[in-house]
Amino acid sequence: MAYSDKLLDHFKNPRNVGTLDKSDKKVGTGLVGAPECGDVMRLQIQVNEEGLIEDAKFKTFGCGSAIASSSLATEWLKGKSVDEALAIDNMALVEELALPPVKIHCSVLAEDAIKSAIKDYQEKNGLEVTVVMNEHH
Amino acid sequence: MSKDRLIYLDNNATTPTDPRVVDAMLPFFYENPGNAASRNHPFGWKAEEAVDYAREQIANLIKVDSKEIIFTSGATEADNLAIKGVFEMYARKGNHIITLKTEHKAVLDACKKVEKMGGEVTYLDVDREGLVNLADLEAAIKDNTILVSIMWANNETGVIQPMKEIGAICEKHGVLFMSDATQVVGKIPVDPKAVGVHLMAFTAHKMYGPKGVGALFVNRKKPRVKVTAQMDGGGHERGMRSGTLNVPGIVGFGKAAEIAAKEMDQDMARLSKLRDKLENSLVSSLEEVYINGSVEHRMPHVTNLSFKHVEGEGLMMTFNQNMAVSSGSACTSASLEPSYVLIALGLGDDLAHSSIRFSLGRFTKEEDVDYAIEALQKGVTHMRDLSPIWEMYKEGIDLESIEWSAH
Ligand SMILES: Cc1ncc(COP(=O)(O)O)c(C=O)c1O
Numbered sequence: 001m002a003y004s005d006k007l008l009d010h011f012k013n014p015r016n017v018g019t020l021d022k023s024d025k026k027v028g029t030g031l032v033g034a035p036e037c038g039d040v041m042r043l044q045i046q047v048n049e050e051g052l053i054e055d056a057k058f059k060t061f062g063c064g065s066a067i068a069s070s071s072l073a074t075e076w077l078k079g080k081s082v083d084e085a086l087a088i089d090n091m092a093l094v095e096e097l098a099l100p101p102v103k104i105h106c107s108v109l110a111e112d113a114i115k116s117a118i119k120d121y122q123e124k125n126g127l128e129v130t131v132v133m134n135e136h137h
Numbered sequence: 138m139s140k141d142r143l144i145y146l147d148n149n150a151t152t153p154t155d156p157r158v159v160d161a162m163l164p165f166f167y168e169n170p171g172n173a174a175s176r177n178h179p180f181g182w183k184a185e186e187a188v189d190y191a192r193e194q195i196a197n198l199i200k201v202d203s204k205e206i207i208f209t210s211g212a213t214e215a216d217n218l219a220i221k222g223v224f225e226m227y228a229r230k231g232n233h234i235i236t237l238k239t240e241h242k243a244v245l246d247a248c249k250k251v252e253k254m255g256g257e258v259t260y261l262d263v264d265r266e267g268l269v270n271l272a273d274l275e276a277a278i279k280d281n282t283i284l285v286s287i288m289w290a291n292n293e294t295g296v297i298q299p300m301k302e303i304g305a306i307c308e309k310h311g312v313l314f315m316s317d318a319t320q321v322v323g324k325i326p327v328d329p330k331a332v333g334v335h336l337m338a339f340t341a342h343k344m345y346g347p348k349g350v351g352a353l354f355v356n357r358k359k360p361r362v363k364v365t366a367q368m369d370g371g372g373h374e375r376g377m378r379s380g381t382l383n384v385p386g387i388v389g390f391g392k393a394a395e396i397a398a399k400e401m402d403q404d405m406a407r408l409s410k411l412r413d414k415l416e417n418s419l420v421s422s423l424e425e426v427y428i429n430g431s432v433e434h435r436m437p438h439v440t441n442l443s444f445k446h447v448e449g450e451g452l453m454m455t456f457n458q459n460m461a462v463s464s465g466s467a468c469t470s471a472s473l474e475p476s477y478v479l480i481a482l483g484l485g486d487d488l489a490h491s492s493i494r495f496s497l498g499r500f501t502k503e504e505d506v507d508y509a510i511e512a513l514q515k516g517v518t519h520m521r522d523l524s525p526i527w528e529m530y531k532e533g534i535d536l537e538s539i540e541w542s543a544h
Contacts, residue, residue, distance in 0.1 A: 003454075038490040040526050066448075
């Protein structure tokens with residue numbers, strides 16, 4: 001199975017790799033997946049006073065599609081409001097990266113990571129939690 | 138690191154066909170097109186003669202009589218023929234088969250079919266090294282046991298089973314011993330009669346021969362073993378396997394056997410040195426690298442390594458434009474389950490996801506291994522820089538203490 005150029009680019013030159021300070025109130029952290037399942041994503045957002053995501057970082061243990069999905073997700077997150085970020089749908093990642101059917105779960109995981117980071121941010125700041133996590137299995 | 142040539146370190150999946158084998162096969166497509174079963178004209182005679190010669194070449198390699206070689210389409214068919222064929226042929230003696238959890242799917246799924254047909258199958262565990270426990274094997278043999286099916290060496294780990302000891306147990310209890318020897322024939326000395334193997338499956342494309350041709354060795358004397366044919370037809374191969382013989386394929390298989398018999402010793406010596414170089418370099422230059430399976434009882438050209446906190450398919454993507462290996466990671470299979478073979482060795486799912494199998498071959502050069510060492514060092518470092526669990530591990534966080542959201 002051949003991967004799309006976009007996927008390969010995100011895999012080889014991942015954007016926004018790194019770690020934000022978890023204890024910072026402006027930072028929301030999402031850690032999803034499990035080592036036994038072969039993928040773990042940690043996605044972090046940093047939200048400014050206006051409620052815009054001014055920075056996003058990720059680290060992912062997983063296959064190429066998981067890494068590319070999270071890299072692309074951080075790119076999309078930057079500059080978005082929290083509400084806009086919540087509207088990111090995994091199928092948009094699937095389309096953009098041309099993920100094959102067996103890799104759709106990687107995009108689902110990236111969507112979960114976004115939601116989980118936002119939830120963490122909202123809880124930390126005493127905001128109303130507007131995130132509805134997907135139910136899997 | 139760009140390469141003009143793709144590096145192939147996946148010889149356990151299949152081997153390149155040796156050019157000498159190709160040369161031997163070519164005359165049997167157009168110039169000598171005969172059907173080996175055509176008894177009444179020179180085309181048929183020529184084909185039959187070529188098949189007989191190949192049968193000798195193969196029999197010589199494994200030290201059996203040429204009449205004991207039944208040609209098939211490959212090891213999958215030979216495994217099926219042995220297991221289902223014995224089950225049917227020996228139905229009056231019993232219906233119980235013993236095998237290993239780490240067998241190839243061709244054996245495991247044939248055994249599942251036997252269960253559906255009313256048979257009983259015991260799937261034995263292996264130890265951490267991937268070896269059968271001989272006491273467990275002996276204890277599993279019952280009055281209705283007809284067959285023990287244990288592979289000579291495993292395709293994923295290269296671990297070699299104690300064939301002689303298994304053969305002795307089978308002999309003592311009067312049960313047939315079948316072995317899937319796909320990964321060993323042509324690579325290391327294999328002498329089924331010396332270790333008490335009565336049926337043995339193998340295939341040309343793992344020993345520098347063509348794809349689509351294999352064989353089942355069936356012992357003819359003491360004991361005289363028979364299997365029920367699994368395909369009905371013209372009664373070729375002493376009635377055990379019908380179908381017009383694949384003459385060019387069989388000629389190539391024979392040539393491959395002849396070359397293997399001559400060159401095996403030098404190939405083994407050279408490849409075990411290269412394998413050790415690859416393994417030692419990676420284990421000593423990278424942290425947290427684990428060797429999967431027995432180091433002592435192992436094929437000379439195989440190493441299966443887990444690079445902790447790096448996912449195998451992702452790792453392969455860092456170099457797979459230039460180099461081919463394989464992984465036990467779930468992401469390389471359709472099932473999303475990591476390698477059942479590595480799980481049977483007691484590896485956690487995480488280490489199974491992190492495994493890479495390197496299998497060298499006759500055409501592997503030292504510079505290929507040097508390339509692999511560098512590619513893996515770079516790839517593992519890249520993937521660990523990206524890995525949140527590597528970061529946690531480095532910070533001393535106990536990964537077991539985290540509540541993961543399994544998905
Ligand atoms: C141990 C083992 N048995 C059986 C097979 C199947 O061989 P074939 O491709 O000839 O059917 C393989 C190869 O994939 C193998 O490694």
